[in-house]
Amino acid sequence: MSINVVNISKSYKNVKALESISFDVKEGELFGLIGPDGAGKTTLFRVLTTLLIANEGTATVAGFDVISDYKKIRNSVGYMPGKFSLYQDLTVEENLDFFATIFGTTIEENYDLIKDIYIQIKPFKDRRAGKLSGGMKQKLALCCALIHKPKVLFLDEPTTGVDPVSRKEFWEMLKRLQQKDITILVSTPYMDEAALCDRIALIQDGKILEIDTPEAIVKHYPKPIYNVRANNMYQLINALNAYEHNHSVYPFGEFVHYTDNRADFNPKDLKTYLELKKLSNIEIEKTVATIEDTFMELAK
Amino acid sequence: MKRFIGFIKKEFYHIFRDRRSLFILFGMPIAQILLFGFAITNEINNVDIAILDHSKDATTEEIINKISASKYFSVNQFIEKESDIETIFKKGKVKAVLNFEKDFSKNLIKDHNATLQIITDATDPNTANTISNFVNAILTQYQKELNKDITIEYQIVPRTRMVYNPELKSVYMFVPGVMTIILMLVSAMMTSISITREKELGTMEILLVSPLKPLQVIIGKVFPYIFLSIINALVIIVLSIFIFKMPVQGSLVLLGLESILFIISALALGILISTISATQQTAMMISLMGLMLPVILLSGFIFPISSMPIPLQVISNIIPAKWFIIIIKGIMLKGVGLQYVWKETLILFGMTVFFIGLSVKKYKIRLE
Amino acid sequence: MNNERVIQVEGLTKMFGDFTAVNAITFEVNKGEIFGFLSANGAGKTTAMKMLVGISNPTSGKANVAGFDVFTNAEEIKKNIGYMSQKFALYDDLTVKENITFFGGIYGLSRKRIKEKSAILIQELGLEKVANKLVGALPLGWKQKLSFSVSLLHDPKIVFLDEPTGGVDPITRRQFWEMIYKAAHQGTTVFVTTHYMDEAEYCDRVSIMVNGKIEALDTPKKLKEQFKADNMNDVFLKLARG
Numbered sequence: 001m002s003i004n005v006v007n008i009s010k011s012y013k014n015v016k017a018l019e020s021i022s023f024d025v026k027e028g029e030l031f032g033l034i035g036p037d038g039a040g041k042t043t044l045f046r047v048l049t050t051l052l053i054a055n056e057g058t059a060t061v062a063g064f065d066v067i068s069d070y071k072k073i074r075n076s077v078g079y080m081p082g083k084f085s086l087y088q089d090l091t092v093e094e095n096l097d098f099f100a101t102i103f104g105t106t107i108e109e110n111y112d113l114i115k116d117i118y119i120q121i122k123p124f125k126d127r128r129a130g131k132l133s134g135g136m137k138q139k140l141a142l143c144c145a146l147i148h149k150p151k152v153l154f155l156d157e158p159t160t161g162v163d164p165v166s167r168k169e170f171w172e173m174l175k176r177l178q179q180k181d182i183t184i185l186v187s188t189p190y191m192d193e194a195a196l197c198d199r200i201a202l203i204q205d206g207k208i209l210e211i212d213t214p215e216a217i218v219k220h221y222p223k224p225i226y227n228v229r230a231n232n233m234y235q236l237i238n239a240l241n242a243y244e245h246n247h248s249v250y251p252f253g254e255f256v257h258y259t260d261n262r263a264d265f266n267p268k269d270l271k272t273y274l275e276l277k278k279l280s281n282i283e284i285e286k287t288v289a290t291i292e293d294t295f296m297e298l299a300k
Numbered sequence: 301m302k303r304f305i306g307f308i309k310k311e312f313y314h315i316f317r318d319r320r321s322l323f324i325l326f327g328m329p330i331a332q333i334l335l336f337g338f339a340i341t342n343e344i345n346n347v348d349i350a351i352l353d354h355s356k357d358a359t360t361e362e363i364i365n366k367i368s369a370s371k372y373f374s375v376n377q378f379i380e381k382e383s384d385i386e387t388i389f390k391k392g393k394v395k396a397v398l399n400f401e402k403d404f405s406k407n408l409i410k411d412h413n414a415t416l417q418i419i420t421d422a423t424d425p426n427t428a429n430t431i432s433n434f435v436n437a438i439l440t441q442y443q444k445e446l447n448k449d450i451t452i453e454y455q456i457v458p459r460t461r462m463v464y465n466p467e468l469k470s471v472y473m474f475v476p477g478v479m480t481i482i483l484m485l486v487s488a489m490m491t492s493i494s495i496t497r498e499k500e501l502g503t504m505e506i507l508l509v510s511p512l513k514p515l516q517v518i519i520g521k522v523f524p525y526i527f528l529s530i531i532n533a534l535v536i537i538v539l540s541i542f543i544f545k546m547p548v549q550g551s552l553v554l555l556g557l558e559s560i561l562f563i564i565s566a567l568a569l570g571i572l573i574s575t576i577s578a579t580q581q582t583a584m585m586i587s588l589m590g591l592m593l594p595v596i597l598l599s600g601f602i603f604p605i606s607s608m609p610i611p612l613q614v615i616s617n618i619i620p621a622k623w624f625i626i627i628i629k630g631i632m633l634k635g636v637g638l639q640y641v642w643k644e645t646l647i648l649f650g651m652t653v654f655f656i657g658l659s660v661k662k663y664k665i666r667l668e
Numbered sequence: 669m670n671n672e673r674v675i676q677v678e679g680l681t682k683m684f685g686d687f688t689a690v691n692a693i694t695f696e697v698n699k700g701e702i703f704g705f706l707s708a709n710g711a712g713k714t715t716a717m718k719m720l721v722g723i724s725n726p727t728s729g730k731a732n733v734a735g736f737d738v739f740t741n742a743e744e745i746k747k748n749i750g751y752m753s754q755k756f757a758l759y760d761d762l763t764v765k766e767n768i769t770f771f772g773g774i775y776g777l778s779r780k781r782i783k784e785k786s787a788i789l790i791q792e793l794g795l796e797k798v799a800n801k802l803v804g805a806l807p808l809g810w811k812q813k814l815s816f817s818v819s820l821l822h823d824p825k826i827v828f829l830d831e832p833t834g835g836v837d838p839i840t841r842r843q844f845w846e847m848i849y850k851a852a853h854q855g856t857t858v859f860v861t862t863h864y865m866d867e868a869e870y871c872d873r874v875s876i877m878v879n880g881k882i883e884a885l886d887t888p889k890k891l892k893e894q895f896k897a898d899n900m901n902d903v904f905l906k907l908a909r910g
Binding site: 035036037038039160161163164165168189191192204233234237250251252253254292295296299300 | 707708807808834835836837838839840842845846849850852853863865866869870888889899900901904905908909
């Protein structure tokens with residue numbers, strides 16, 4: 001067991017940031033913590049990287065207790081906190097060199113680990129970190145967190161605020177890292193990234209809603225979901241919201257994901273209702289649930 | 301117009317809801333007025349004086365009593381020979397020595413005049429002047445009483461001598477003081493910003509989750525600034541010597557070493573400030589407001605500490621600058637060696653160790 | 669959606685020294701449209717938006733917003749538009765009511781009007797219980813919704829939204845977009861930037877900037893056909909990766 005969390009709770013003044021959180025991360029797993037701002041992801045990360053002490057519960061990382069063995073954890077994990085904390089006035093190479101040195105190693109020693117990533121920013125190695133684009137800062141921060149070959153890698157919202165192309169590239173890099181036997185715990189507010197993890201924990205308001213593989217979570221969605229489309233999105237949403245049998249009405253791109261309260265729901269009834277509401281070009285088709293659907297259903 | 305008023309209303313809300321603004325608006329001015337009011341004084345109170353009485357007769361006794369009785373002076377040292385004068389000044393125990401000539405009474409009666417030498421420590425020229433004036437006033441008063449019913453007047457002739465600064469150059473007073481203040485402010489501000497900057501940027505989190513120990517971080521932060529501040533100090537000393545013609549009577553090496561000690565104490569103080577500040581702004585404010593004002597007022601560089609009310613005198617003891625000013629004035633103007641300032645050096649050293657120790661203790665190894 | 673053009677941009681350019689952040693972009697937005705403004709990285713779209721709302725001077729080109737020229741009439745533009753950004757929405761140390769009153773005053777609403785609107789707004793958003801609480805104490809989602817409503821206080825012709833749903837939970841995001849739909853339905857033009865590609869699908873038309881130039885502009889449906897993609901995310905990736 002690489003990371004073990006048992007009943008962790010943490011409060012700030014009156015706010016309960018984490019409430020009885022329990023989960024495990026196996027060695028070499030790519031585990032995702034999925035939830036919006038304020039869910040408690042950063043607080044949880046700080047407890048696990050020994051920066052905060054929980055009010056209740058215990059946790060171990062790579063076999064070390066987060067409170068009594070905190071020094072051992074700090075010597076061995078890689079941590080990328082939010083905002084890609086780098087030294088803005090040091091160059092790419094100087095940043096990397098610094099982090100290598102304070103962990104008692106050199107850039108050369110573990111270069112093969114970061115090679116794929118570093119190659120992309122190598123042309124800029126003499127540029128100050130502050131002058132890099134968001135995507136490049138992200139890659140540099142990842143290199144700095146990896147340079148000492150940590151057993152466990154903590155990445156707190158590494159893709160927030162970064163353009164979709166860089167986000168995709170970043171996850172491709174993570175998948176490749178997984179093959180090198182590093183346990184990775186990532187947090188993200190983007191539900192589509194959840195599908196790329198081995199297992200995920202959905203978290204909201206300090207509580208875990210569900211933990212499982214992405215496929216299993218989606219399979220657990222309790223109701224059939226229908227993609228509904230019409231000629232006018234706004235009127236469609238209003239009509240569906242006004243429909244007395246609705247269970248959930250959520251826009252999803254060009255469709256609306258609709259679920260009904262009744263077990264014997266017949267889409268034709270809905271179509272008739274919508275036609276009455278003066279909508280046209282109506283399409284109603286069964287579809288598969290996504291992680292986001294599951295999240296919203298659990299968070300309700 | 302309405303938009304404007306709406307905007308002003310909002311500004312008031314912001315100010316009253318921000319504790320820091322309120323403190324600056326009300327707390328600080330009150331503190332400053334009190335501090336200024338009590339500390340700034342050109343008067344002298346209970347200035348320590350030594351007496352070298354070669355006559356030890358009735359007249360000298362009367363004069364000494366009069367001087368003792370005045371609230372301006374405190375007679376508590378008696379020396380026996382001329383060579384003791386230099387020693388006692390070097391020790392810094394008194395600000396003036398009254399030297400009564402031999403056969404004072406006899407000379408007064410026989411020749412109708414006798415001489416009293418007023419020797420003042422002019423490293424603080426203003427105080428020296430004031431002392432001299434007040435002593436003169438007391439003498440004149442005494443003389444008047446003596447001469448009440450006499451036709452041929454008795455004359456007590458005061459001879460004033462200002463030592464260490466015969467031309468009463470105020471630069472002798474200012475340069476050591478300014479050097480102290482500059483070193484203290486720059487060193488303290490620089491290091492206080494350094495740690496809080498890491499906190500603000502978020503890189504502190506990464507430093508914490510690494511093998512670096514708190515002591516390594518603290519000393520690491522102080523180290524570069526030691527060299528930079530030494531260069532600062534050198535520049536100031538060189539400028540003082542060549543442009544302001546400050547003497548350095550004592551050993552330059554000792555001056556250098558003591559300066560380094562003081563620099564380290566100021567840097568350590570800066571680190572301490574940064575461990576209790578969350579933002580760079582707070583750290584700078586505390587460095588400026590919390591250090592500058594007390595140092596200027598209470599270190600004794602402009603306003604004599606002995607003239608301040610007792611509570612302020614006590615407080616001045618915890619200001620490192622006070623001890624450093626005594627040391628550098630001693631070395632530069634009086635040419636003293638370590639044997640005269642070992643006590644102050646030890647105090648400064650102790651303070652430095654204390655600040656570093658406290659900083660290490662207060663250095664948060666976690667985020668809360 | 670009628671065809672009155674509320675934003676007209678022609679060859680709009682912004683340069684910082686040698687660097688061209690916005691490179692001669694040209695487009696139009698119609699009244700009541702929900703117009704999505706996307707870009708491959710941050711720099712271009714924020715700069716462009718700043719020019720359109722009148723707080724940054726273009727280097728060259730032409731732009732007309734709400735009928736006013738951005739070069740000569742920037743002040744008039746500001747009076748006729750609403751603006752909301754993710755980074756700053758409201759004052760955390762003022763209460764909900766105080767924020768509404770303040771911004772109402774800034775927009776020139778009469779006291780009576782502010783009172784009316786304030787009551788409606790608070791009721792619609794369900795904020796009765798927290799009306800006198802400091803905004804800083806509210807959850808992010810509520811803040812964003814309140815901020816959006818505040819930007820509409822003075823019934824502006826166009827409202828500019830800069831990544832308004834960043835970090836917010838999925839349910840609140842959709843509630844937010846329902847508010848956008850309603851505003852558009854009532855005739856307010858919505859100019860919005862976002863990182864969430866699925867939100868791009870909610871827009872009537874989307875423009876995508878790459879390296880400061882607009883490389884695509886059409887309805888989501890036509891863009892997906894053009895790039896043979898299943899969703900806007902794929903459109904974006906195909907466009908950005910070249």
